[in-house]
Each structure stands twice: as structure tokens, then as C-alpha cells.
Amino acid sequence: MDRxxxxxxxxxxPxxxxxxxxxxxxxxxxAAERRDFVIVGNAEALERAVRATHVALDFGPSSSEDGNTIAVDEVPLGAPLPEIGKVSPVAGDASVRYIARAVDLAMSKxxxxxxxxxxxKEAMNLAGHHFDGHTGLLAHLTGSKSSFMLLASERLNTIHVSTHxxxxxxxxxxxxxxVLATIEAGHNHFMRLGKKARIAVAGLNPHCGENGLFGTEDAEFLAPAVELAQAKGIDVAGPIxxxxxxxxxxxxxxxxxxxQYHDQGHIPIKLVAFETAVNVSLGLPIDRVSVDHGTAFDxxxxxxxxxxxxxxxxxxxxLMARSPRRAAASAA
Known part of the structure; x- marks a missing residue:
């Protein structure tokens, strides 16, 4: 990564x-790489984590030259630090405000x-933030019509037509x-990273409907999306x-x-890359990557x-920080 x-x-x-x-x-x-990070949250929560993990890091308003002090963009909790391992509206509200602050940082470059x-999600909704998770919240905060969830791993990548x-x-x-918009989002992302992806569209029904025996959606909706994408020069096949x-x-x-839907993409990814797959939001004016696991309160x-x-x-x-954004028109 560039400095x-x-x-x-x-x-x-938290x-x-x-x-x-x-x-x-x-x-x-x-240590030198830590100077390129800023944690959006609360130093108190990070210090609690340091005590639990026994790592040797400090936190402050800015990073130190030796990399042992990490910059924190402090977002006030307005309440005592929530109890660890418990669903809390205070924690849910804080988590949303952390994201909103990070979006501000990204939008302002x-x-x-x-x-x-x-x-x-339960804590977030208890706090009055009624979103399906990061994906919907980020679309709202950035003023985007919608976004797409890409799960990326070394040998398998999948992007979802719908999620939660x-x-x-x-x-x-x-x-x-x-479906066409999802194909284009995935294609453009890979083009940005320097690769023209070979894309497959998974069928919705068993055996893609078996010529109408098990449903007509694959022929009626998915196949036309594939044909339209192919006409735009995208390397895509399906439905399969x-x-x-x-x-x-x-x-x-x-x-x-x-x-085509959440579990169709998540199950294979979590089977083959449970610890290493990451969640990437596409279709936003900012870049966002996430871990692909939950809060693990237990x-x-x-x-x-x-x-x-x-x-x-x-x-x-x-990888994304090194790759300049490309206009969709030039991606094909």
C-alpha cells in the first residue's frame, strides 16, 4: 500500500x-504500516480489548512515528462503555455513528x-436504526440507490442479487x-482490479427450471440479463x-x-473460505471492505x-486503495 x-x-x-x-x-x-490506519470509535473500548488480548499497542489522537500508537478518531458514546458480550442499544447506536463518521472521512477523501x-443488527435496531446491516446503512449514508455485496476469497468470489x-x-x-446490474457491478470491480472476470450466473430454480418444469424465472428473467450483458462485451455465461x-x-x-440470494452465495463461500473470505460493498461512491463474521458475543x-x-x-x-476507480463506460 502506498504510504x-x-x-x-x-x-x-463495542x-x-x-x-x-x-x-x-x-x-x-x-509497525511502519500502522501509521496508515485510523480507528473510528472509542479509545476506551480499544484499551479494554488490549487488556483482553495482551497486545502492546497504545491509542491517541494521532499515530506515532514508531507505529506503536494508533490514531483514533474518537466518537463520543454519550454513556458508559457497554457491557461486553451483551446486546445493547447504546452499542448499537455507537456502531452506526462509527460508520457514519467513517463515511464522512471517505466522502471527504x-x-x-x-x-x-x-x-x-438487533442492537442497531433497538437503537432505532432500522437497516438490514452494513449494506443498507452504507447505501443510505452515501445517498446511493442500492449497493451490492461481494464475498471475495482466493478461489471463489460471489456477488449477490439480493441479501437480507x-x-x-x-x-x-x-x-x-x-440481475444485469449485479453482473455489471461485478464485472466493473474486477476490471478496476486489472482483470476481465469470467462470470457465471447461478440459476434461481433447481436445474434452472428444467425447461419450465420447476419454474420459469430463469428463462424469463435471468437469461435475458445474461444476453444483455454479453451484448455489452461482458464475459458471462448462464444461468447455470x-x-x-x-x-x-x-x-x-x-x-x-x-x-441470486443470500444463502445461495454465502453457504459455498463459508464452506471453502470461512476464515478468509471478506465482504466488499460495490456500487457505492466509497470503498468498503468488511470481515465476514459476526460480533461473537459468546x-x-x-x-x-x-x-x-x-x-x-x-x-x-x-488492494482497492491501490486500484483507481474506473468509469463503467470504460470497463468493458
Whole structure:
């Protein structure tokens, strides 16, 4: 990563494992690289995480030259630090305000990319913030019509047509316009990273509907989206039966799979890359990468939380910080 590329890391839910995986991941990085990070959250929560994990880091308003003091953009809690491992509206509200502050930094170009630690949807909603998670909240904060969730790993990548909706709602959203937009978002992202992706569209119904025996949505909505994308010069095939397409992609046939709904994409990724897959938001005016795990309240405060996924998120964020944004018109 270039020295001037600034990474803003949000604390996540302060009652969860977010602060712990952040401090453990930063402690694992070379000291010189830590100067490029700013933690958006509360120094008190980070200091609690340091005590739990026994890492040797300090926190202050700015980074030290030796990299042992990490910059914190302090977001006042307005209440005592929430109890560790408990669902709390105070923590839910704080987690949203951390994200809002990080978005401000990114929109004003004071940060090149955001890395987010996990939030708790129940706590967030208890605090009055009624979003489906990071994806919907980030779209709201940036004024974006919608965004797309890409799960990225070394051998399998999948981007979702829909995420946190009911299965019935997901079927209703799998229309040509949205499927085409998802294909284009994935294609443009890979072009930005210097690769023209080989894309496969997973079918919605068993065996892609088997010529209408098990549903008509694949022929009626998905196939036209593929044809429109192909006409734009995108390397895309499908729809392909979901029971084989992910294995084919994992074995090298495709670089990206278009998943029609949350579990269709999440299950294979979590099977093959549970610790290393990261969540990337596409379609926003800012860059954001997240860990692909939850707040793990059951082990919060013990220091046992695994920071490997946070390191993966940081590495992907660095990759994006090095890659200039491209206009969609030039991506093909």
C-alpha cells in the first residue's frame, strides 16, 4: 500500500469482538504500516480489548512515528462503555455513528477505504436504526440507490442479487434489471482490479427450471440479463444450475458467480473460505471492505477471537486503495 493511502477502521459493536480482532490484526502488521490506519470509535473500548488480548499497542489522537500508537478518531458514546458480550442499544447506536463518521472521512477523501468490524443488527435496531446491516446503512449514508455485496476469497468470489430479505422477497427481486446490474457491478470491480472476470450466473430454480418444469424465472428473467450483458462485451455465461456452478468456479472455470440470494452465495463461500473470505460493498461512491463474521458475543472479552479474517479484510482494502476507480463506460 502506498504510504499516503489512509485506511479507516470502524470499531463495530463495542460489546462484541470487533475491538479485539482490530487490535490483534494491527499488532500483527509491521509497525511502519500502522501509521496508515485510523480507528473510528472509542479509545476506551480499544484499551479494554488490549487488556483482553495482551497486545502492546497504545491509542491517541494521532499515530506515532514508531507505529506503536494508533490514531483514533474518537466518537463520543454519550454513556458508559457497554457491557461486553451483551446486546445493547447504546452499542448499537455507537456502531452506526462509527460508520457514519467513517463515511464522512471517505466522502471527504480523508480516508481512501473503510474496513468495518462486525455490528449487531438487533442492537442497531433497538437503537432505532432500522437497516438490514452494513449494506443498507452504507447505501443510505452515501445517498446511493442500492449497493451490492461481494464475498471475495482466493478461489471463489460471489456477488449477490439480493441479501437480507426473505426467500420470497429474493425471488421477487431476481428480475432482469437487477440481475444485469449485479453482473455489471461485478464485472466493473474486477476490471478496476486489472482483470476481465469470467462470470457465471447461478440459476434461481433447481436445474434452472428444467425447461419450465420447476419454474420459469430463469428463462424469463435471468437469461435475458445474461444476453444483455454479453451484448455489452461482458464475459458471462448462464444461468447455470446452482448445484454445480460454485464447484466449477472453485475449480477455476469462473472468477465470479452471481448468486441470486443470500444463502445461495454465502453457504459455498463459508464452506471453502470461512476464515478468509471478506465482504466488499460495490456500487457505492466509497470503498468498503468488511470481515465476514459476526460480533461473537459468546467469546467477546476473552481475547480468543480469531483476527485472520480482519487481516484478510485489511489486505483487500489495501488492494482497492491501490486500484483507481474506473468509469463503467470504460470497463468493458
Amino acid at each position: 499516503n493511502a489512509k485506511v479507516a477502521v470502524t470499531l463495530g459493536d 460489546a462484541g469482538v470487533g475491538p479485539e480482532v482490530i487490535v490483534k490484526a494491527l499488532a500483527a502488521l509491521p 480523508d480516508a481512501d477505504v473503510i474496513v468495518t468490524a462486525p455490528i449487531n 430479505v426473505s426467500l420470497k422477497g429474493a425471488i421477487e427481486r431476481a428480475k432482469t434489471e437487477r 444450475s446452482a448445484d454445480t456452478v460454485f464447484a466449477r468456479a472453485y475449480n477455476g472455470a469462473f472468477d465470479l458467480v452471481i448468486a 467469546i467477546a472479552g476473552t481475547g480468543r477471537a480469531n483476527h485472520v479474517n480482519m487481516l484478510s479484510a485489511i489486505a483487500y482494502a489495501r
